[in-house]
Amino acid sequence: MALSKRGSKEELISLSEIESILVQLDNKLEEIHGQKEELAKRLTIDPQNQTIATLLTKIEKIAKEIKSMRLEIEESQQIFIAAISAVSKARKEQSLFNKEQDKKKSFSSSSTKIAQPTPPGKVLGKFIVPDWIRDRSSASLIVSKNNECIATIDLSKRDCFILGKQRELVHIPLEHDSISRQHIAIIHGQPDESLPLGWYLIDLNSVHGTFIEYLDSQSSSYSQRQKCKPNKPYYLNFGSKFTLAKSSRMYTVQPDPIRRQQEYETKFSSSRNSAPSPMSGQGDDANTALKRSLPDHDATEIENSSPGERAHEEHYQYLNSQSKKRRKGNGADS
Structure with a gap:
């Protein structure tokens, strides 16, 4: 039988x-x-x-x-x-x-150690690290399939990531048949003075392409899906998402809440001597009152940020203001 x-x-x-x-x-x-x-x-x-x-x-x-x-x-x-x-x-x-667990481990293990800065001009297989690479900032790459998160990559661990199918030539190995051996690079830097400093995606002349969608901070809707041109850097703002070749996995760039809170705590602790004006104004709404309790540059950041970033920043700034009030109260008691 x-x-x-x-x-x-x-x-x-x-x-x-x-x-x-x-x-x-x-x-x-x-x-x-x-x-x-x-x-x-x-x-x-x-x-x-x-x-x-x-x-x-x-x-x-x-x-x-x-x-x-x-x-x-x-x-x-x-x-x-x-x-x-x-x-x-x-x-x-x-x-x-x-196999799925092994994939998750490969994602997590690839971003657990903090790597040293990648020198410009370094050869990584067929990819040569550009001279505009520098620094790194806190962000997470959410990997999802069928609207379910299957992995999270901490981008702050490196300033350069290579994704592809050939394990010995990439930082994050992928297994889909349509993905190239070295499919994309994700790099932190500033390709041009007219462009912002941040994370950029580069398609490494892949066979089946890379497709990106941008989140419009004003309408909270996504732009039309477009195919990335090979070797051209595409800015990855928070909320932007992309797919690789014929794989159904979606990669979405999001702020790292824990790290952003730590960054704000560090920022505010360094500027605590320049005390902001107290939260006042009975007719003010919560946002206006919150802005009054913050340094001017932080209030500007709230106004210019996207809805997703604004929610994170207001939350962390509110926590910080409450922490300051508690510290001030403890000082008065003593």
């Missing part, structure tokens, strides 16, 4: 034995059927022969028992086959699960 060949050696032998028993029972039933016909003929000739009648009754009983036994063995065979199929399916699902 085809199913048994996919099983283990023990499964193959057991199924063969069951089939052999069923064949033997079929042969026995055929033999008994012939004996029944012979006895029935003899009983027709001599209806009063009790010996033949008794023997015929016994043979019919044996045939009935064999049929019942055969039916039970067939049912057991079907249960056994179903069990083998279930085990095979479970093994396959476990294998797929293990």
Whole structure:
């Protein structure tokens, strides 16, 4: 049987034995059927022969028992086959699960260590690190599939990431068949003075391309999906997302909430001597009052940021203002 060949050696032998028993029972039933016909003929000739009648009754009983036994063995065979199929399916699902876990580990392990700055001009396979690479900032690359997050990459761990299929030439290995060996680079820097300092995506002349969508901070909607030109840097603002080749995985750039909070705490602790005006104005709304409690440059950042960034920044600044008030109160008590 085809199913048994996919099983283990023990499964193959057991199924063969069951089939052999069923064949033997079929042969026995055929033999008994012939004996029944012979006895029935003899009983027709001599209806009063009790010996033949008794023997015929016994043979019919044996045939009935064999049929019942055969039916039970067939049912057991079907249960056994179903069990083998279930085990095979479970093994396959476990294998797929293990592969997904390995992928998650490869994503997380690739961004757990803080790497040294990448020198300009360094050769990484077919990619040469550009001379505009510098610094790094806190951001996360959210990897999702079917609207479910499957991994998060901390971009602040490196200033240069290579994504692709050839493990020895990339920082983040990918396995989809349509993805090139070195598919894209994600670099922190400033390609030109007219462009902002930040994270940039570069398609490394991939076979099946890279596709990007930008989030409009005003309308909170995404731009039309566009294919990246090879070797051209594309700015990755918060909310922008991209896909690689024919893979269904979506990569979305988001701020790192924990790191951004730490950055704001550091920023405000360094400027705590220049105390902001107290939160006042009974007719002010919460945002206006919050801006009054912050240094001018931070209020400007709130006005110029996107809705997603604004929510993060206002939340962290509010926490910081509350922390300052508590510290001030503790100082007065002492």
